[in-house]
Amino acid sequence: MDEDLVERLRRGDGRAFDQVFARYRPRLYGFLARLSGQPALAEDLLQETFLRLARHAPKLAPGTRLEAWLFTVARNLYLSHRRWALLDLARSSELMMWSRLAPPLASPLAQATADQELAALEQALAELPLVYREVLLLVGVEGMEPANAASVLGVSGAALRQRLSRARAMLRELMEDRDK
């Protein structure tokens, strides 16, 4: 099905774009929101991801897997934003020492989730280091095929399995600590 969509996108077909948007928007937004922990930032990155798709549509290779392509772009945009944000934080913390004084905030997504158990899971996910959080989001939450997830993260299949296993163990530890 992706092949047909890619072909139509390459021709600049607006309806094909609408289909891709409807199919991937919630998944991409969920991924970005949980990756960043900031819904507003996730909206901006979502928009930028689809703008990139629109601009690159004529140059898409015929066999492109849209799912992997979109998630790769979204992830790269977040990483790029994060690098700049860290630079800014380093500068501002020199002036105000905020980074040491501010207590860790509960993730807005966790706060918005009514179910306590799910909120605890959201919070534990948000506390995972980025490399483990992203693999769990792709494979666990989004249900992406491991081959596609490995392609998005730019790692081999073996490395992905190892990272996934470690991520699961860390998440379980965090959940158990919370239960105690």
Place this chain on the structure above:
Amino acid sequence: MSERDELMERLRGLPQHDVSDLRAAAIQRRARAALAPRPAGGFALAYRRYLEPAWVTALAAVHLGWAFFQVIQLYR
């Protein structure tokens, strides 16, 4: 169900977050506008028709080289 499967099952059960309909429509409209092929102006059309082919570029390079050689000859 193993502990591992149970954890993955719980992850799959997390609620889906989404942008508001209004925001989604705005994002879609903006991105879709970038998809539409831009109308080409007269210069762009002429460039595509007469200047873009590789043989034109090659021919122009030969002529430029010849002209450069003539200038060198003139002042030698």
